Amino acid sequence: MGAYTLKRLFALIPVLFIVSIVVFLITRLTPGSPAAIILGQGASPEQIAALSKEMGLDEPVVNQYFIWLSNIFHGDFGYSYFLNKPVLGAIWDNVGPTVSLAILAQIFGVVFALLFGIYAAKHKGTIRDESIMGASLLGISIPSFLLGSFLILLFAVQLRIFPVSGYVPLNAGLFEYLKYLVLPTITLGAIQAALITRMTRSSLLDTISENFVKTAKAKGLNERTIMLKHTLRVSFLPILTVIGESFAGLVTGAAVTESLFNIPGLGQLIVSSIERRDYALIQGAVLLITVAYVVINLVVDLLYAVIDPRVRNSYHD
């Protein structure tokens, strides 16, 4: 297991190297000097030259890359001149709502998906199964911002049950906190639920026809025990992968959902920094989210190997 983990960690190095180059290039692709963009149209050439020097823009590009990279290893992600604080600080201030939203949406998605997936697999081929599968196909075809808009129209504008938008931190009271997060959670969690439902159903159906399930039936175990203790346990591996993949996807889905519901999270921060052309912030946020995404995927892969020894061994081939 240790060797496998090490191998996987080494495989990350080229990936992260490419990621860092792409993120670095983002600011270099822009027409015009980054210093001129930061200072705005009213800046004099002297001011631009001074800031360029301060930012190290007069060095050759390769040197600039290594300076930038070494700063990042020292925890310096640059400075947001628009927000007037370090990039890392700005990201830290906005991470709370995104994480709350992602976790709630994932819980919502997994609970719904397991319930519906098991139900659909149990009633395979019936109208109940077909309607669940139809709904889940619809679920992956609706963009989250659209579902969110429909939910706002129905529950906030027409029925006035939930607030249209906004965010209240947890320390303002659990009820208020949840009230503001219900619609965003459904918006973000629906796609997760749809994806995981499809996987749960197909994985269960693959397992149900196996011999050990027939044996369990022949032994006279009741349906519930067979489903929960035997079938589900074996089918859980592919389900776990989808959950892992979708959790990583949540982070980006959150960007759109936050923008729709006006939640001051990471996504909102990125979108507003695009409008302001705040490149340091875009770079820092994109880099950090991508690294988080890569790490979550790695953890899921490792978990997968812990549960299923075949995965570990196949890596040696």
Place this chain on the structure above:
Amino acid sequence: MNAQQNTETISVTAKKKRNPAAARFFSNRLLVRGAILILLSILIAVFAPLISPFGSLQIDPANRLAPPSGTHWFGTDNFGRDVFSRTMYGVRISLMIGAAVTIIATVLGLIVGLLSSYYKILDYILMRICDGLFAFPSILLAIAIMSALGPKTSNVIIALSLVFIPSIARIVRSAALVVKEKTFIEALKAQGASSLRIICFHMAPNVLSPLIVQVTYVFAVTILTEASLSFLGAGIPAPTPSLGNMLYDGKLAIYNAWWMTVFPGVFIILIVLGLNLFGDGLRDWLNPKNVMLKKKKRRKKR
């Protein structure tokens, strides 16, 4: 009565034998439903200027935010523009961008995938780059590229193509690696066929069926991603209508004008649903396992 039934079944089986692929196509409900939805959206895209009663940019300040009526079927937006006409043009732009991105990503992905399956050194370099690009969450990468290039329709196509090349390249590479080990490739090499010839004329056609399925999904995801980008204000710049930026406008007026959100939204769902159905159906249709199963059953019957 009985005889009539018999002749009917005979004629049905005869038809099936004449063109088994077509029969399987039409017996595949997912594929047919998906194809109908896609065909409808293509028709809308092609005939948008003919169907639309108003210009997509035609402003009518006196009729701002008017609800759906006989003249304005889908109502009007905050500038008094006809939502129906804009939706039709929006479908056109969404499909055009989807098609352009899919074609560019497919061609480049095919080249990258084939080359890396054939040459080991290229494989290492190209696949590491693909892994790196793949590591980015797709909307985030598109946002980052758009923020660098600036808001222009052509830049949306560039950004989304870059995002989707790796997923195509990976599928092509894994299929091509299998083809490469086949005996006929070895025979071609022994006959002295050039690498270019082997790659273009013998390996490429053999990776098409997994590629086609992936392509329909890329098409669907492109349309969704473009809509999300435009919705975030980082995609197709206003005033050109795209389904995504119409929803962005709709969000601003959500209290007063539900029609600005609902109608463009329904069209996005229909297009993407059509592509997803088509993709699922195509996967079943092209899956060699299904064909083998049916052949086996037939053999057993004999």
